[in-house]
Amino acid sequence: MSTTTAKRLDLKGLSCPLPIAKTAQAIRELRSGDLVEALATDPGSVPDFAAWCRATGNELVEQSEDGGDYRFLVRKK
Amino acid sequence: MPARVAVLGGGVGGTLAANLLAKGLGRDVKVTVVDPTGMHVYQPGFLYVALGQANGRWLARDERTLLRKDVDLAVERAIRIHPDAGTVQLERGGSLEWDYLVIATGARLVYDTVPGLAQGAYEFYSLEGAQRLREALRTFRGGRIRVGIAGIPYKCPPAPVEFVLMLDGYLRKRGARKRSEITLLSPLNRAFTIESASKLVQPIMERRGIGLETFFNVESVDPSAGVVESLEGEKAEYDLLVLVPPHRGQRVVDQSSLGDPGGWLPTDKRTLQLEGHERIFAMGDATNLPISKSGSTAHFEAPVVASRIASLVHGTAPKTNYGGRVMCFLETGDGRATALRFDYEHPPIPPRPSRAWHAAKWVFNRLYWETVPQGRIPERASKGRGEA
Amino acid sequence: MTLATQVDRIIDARGMPCPGPLMALIGAIREGEVGDAITVLSTDQGSKTDIPAWVRKAGHELVEVAPEDGYARFVVKKAR
Numbered sequence: 001m002s003t004t005t006a007k008r009l010d011l012k013g014l015s016c017p018l019p020i021a022k023t024a025q026a027i028r029e030l031r032s033g034d035l036v037e038a039l040a041t042d043p044g045s046v047p048d049f050a051a052w053c054r055a056t057g058n059e060l061v062e063q064s065e066d067g068g069d070y071r072f073l074v075r076k077k
Numbered sequence: 078m079p080a081r082v083a084v085l086g087g088g089v090g091g092t093l094a095a096n097l098l099a100k101g102l103g104r105d106v107k108v109t110v111v112d113p114t115g116m117h118v119y120q121p122g123f124l125y126v127a128l129g130q131a132n133g134r135w136l137a138r139d140e141r142t143l144l145r146k147d148v149d150l151a152v153e154r155a156i157r158i159h160p161d162a163g164t165v166q167l168e169r170g171g172s173l174e175w176d177y178l179v180i181a182t183g184a185r186l187v188y189d190t191v192p193g194l195a196q197g198a199y200e201f202y203s204l205e206g207a208q209r210l211r212e213a214l215r216t217f218r219g220g221r222i223r224v225g226i227a228g229i230p231y232k233c234p235p236a237p238v239e240f241v242l243m244l245d246g247y248l249r250k251r252g253a254r255k256r257s258e259i260t261l262l263s264p265l266n267r268a269f270t271i272e273s274a275s276k277l278v279q280p281i282m283e284r285r286g287i288g289l290e291t292f293f294n295v296e297s298v299d300p301s302a303g304v305v306e307s308l309e310g311e312k313a314e315y316d317l318l319v320l321v322p323p324h325r326g327q328r329v330v331d332q333s334s335l336g337d338p339g340g341w342l343p344t345d346k347r348t349l350q351l352e353g354h355e356r357i358f359a360m361g362d363a364t365n366l367p368i369s370k371s372g373s374t375a376h377f378e379a380p381v382v383a384s385r386i387a388s389l390v391h392g393t394a395p396k397t398n399y400g401g402r403v404m405c406f407l408e409t410g411d412g413r414a415t416a417l418r419f420d421y422e423h424p425p426i427p428p429r430p431s432r433a434w435h436a437a438k439w440v441f442n443r444l445y446w447e448t449v450p451q452g453r454i455p456e457r458a459s460k461g462r463g464e465a
Numbered sequence: 466m467t468l469a470t471q472v473d474r475i476i477d478a479r480g481m482p483c484p485g486p487l488m489a490l491i492g493a494i495r496e497g498e499v500g501d502a503i504t505v506l507s508t509d510q511g512s513k514t515d516i517p518a519w520v521r522k523a524g525h526e527l528v529e530v531a532p533e534d535g536y537a538r539f540v541v542k543k544a545r
Binding site for chain 2 (some may be wrong): 478481482483484485487488489491492494495496511515518519522523524545
């Protein structure tokens with residue numbers, strides 16, 4: 001299982017639902033098991049990433065927040 | 078004694094308002110949603126059904142599954158509102174008492190005010206209509222397709238523009254585009270209500286050979302002659318006619334004598350109270366507010382309604398106003414889309430159409446059920462009006 | 466208000482964003498009878514061109530365009 005991040009996305013400043021949309025687009029290009037790291041500032045991205053992972057089966061490996069900056073680590077199924 | 082709130086309508090506005098009220102007030106409130114079908118429909122999906130991009134199955138869900146357990150659901154039709162008595166009469170004979178009322182009854186389509194419309198035109202403003210149109214397009218071999226608007230106001234101003242742009246792509250794929258003529262009949266002197274969006278889409282329409290007739294307000298249809306006539310005295314011949322049907326407020330509004338001549342509820346643009354009534358709120362498509370009738374409008378209004386009712390229940394000063402926020406996607410048909418984000422103070426500055434916004438619309442379509450009716454998208458999301 | 470014009474309906478569209486005032490006029494014309502005089506009050510700048518342009522195309526009569534304090538008054542007679 002890959003532990004290196006295949007793609008890092010800086011989505012800070014983008015508003016809902018662009019952060020999850022761009023992440024979904026990027027994941028399409030990756031291989032199964034690859035990791036994507038997404039950084040966002042929109043608070044809407046928290047429920048968006050959770051719901052999208054639930055709906056698609058991609059794994060939300062990690063989610064953290066640091067002073068308004070959100071970080072999501074998603075593994076492609 | 079918990080405050081009793083009746084919410085008429087289980088669409089996006091009513092469902093979200095009910096859930097937010099129950100969540101915010103807990104045992105201080107008893108919320109009941111009254112809906113005639115008990116089915117919650119995702120109306121933006123009709124466009125995709127019409128163009129063969131989706132079937133109807135993901136479009137509707139049991140309203141009960143979208144409501145919190147502490148919210149009651151009465152699958153009934155409200156027929157008369159009695160503001161002074163604080164009751165709502167139900168079709169099957171019962172009556173519901175309320176301390177606060179939320180009217181989120183939406184809009185209904187009326188086919189008979191435009192002669193010939195029902196027989197001569199297709200529409201994608203209902204699931205059945207979208208399915209019929211899908212079949213008509215499947216067997217369409219070429220000819221003149223006119224897309225027009227038979228009444229103002231109507232839900233989702235971008236939809237007719239999206240339809241012609243996506244139809245262009247659909248016909249190209251089928252190899253029928255060269256044999257076809259697509260024309261948008263606009264009631265205004267531009268393609269779209271919002272000027273900045275018109276400026277964006279009109280060149281795209283022109284590049285793709287999609288015609289635009291302006292100041293064409295549909296007055297009647299002659300199905301045998303294949304002609305649609307405008308209020309302005311013009312005629313257009315068609316082989317396939319797609320019209321946005323006239324819209325009115327729901328019958329319960331007319332029957333309660335609460336609406337304006339169009340059946341729309343006179344609503345305060347900031348407090349969302351029904352004019353002249355402190356304890357009655359109106360939201361979504363049902364209001365007379367001169368803003369877009371769109372799901373997002375109801376979505377952004379719901380927290381204001383819930384918060385204001387909570388303030389009334391607790392006897393505290395109201396904390397929020399509705400700022401007119403609306404957010405609409407606009408598909409441009411080539412795997413791209415743009416977004417119209419605006420409010421009372423700020424007109425939209427639509428970004429250049431991009432694949433990212435098209436992906437965003439599809440993510441939204443997909444995630445709607447898991448997030449919006451339950452209020453899992455925080456409304457405080459950053460504005461970012463002008464970003465790409 | 467001019468005494469010579471009989472006003473059948475007044476639409477106060479002040480504060481309505483474009484194209485609200487025009488749409489309200491079109492709706493009122495649809496609902497009205499030939500001969501009706503409809504007044505529209507608008508703060509929207511676009512109305513100054515949009516309303517006369519539509520009235521001309523639709524074959525009605527633009528009876529009056531009057532600047533008021535902070536808004537404009539349009540009186541349209543349904544001619545057909």
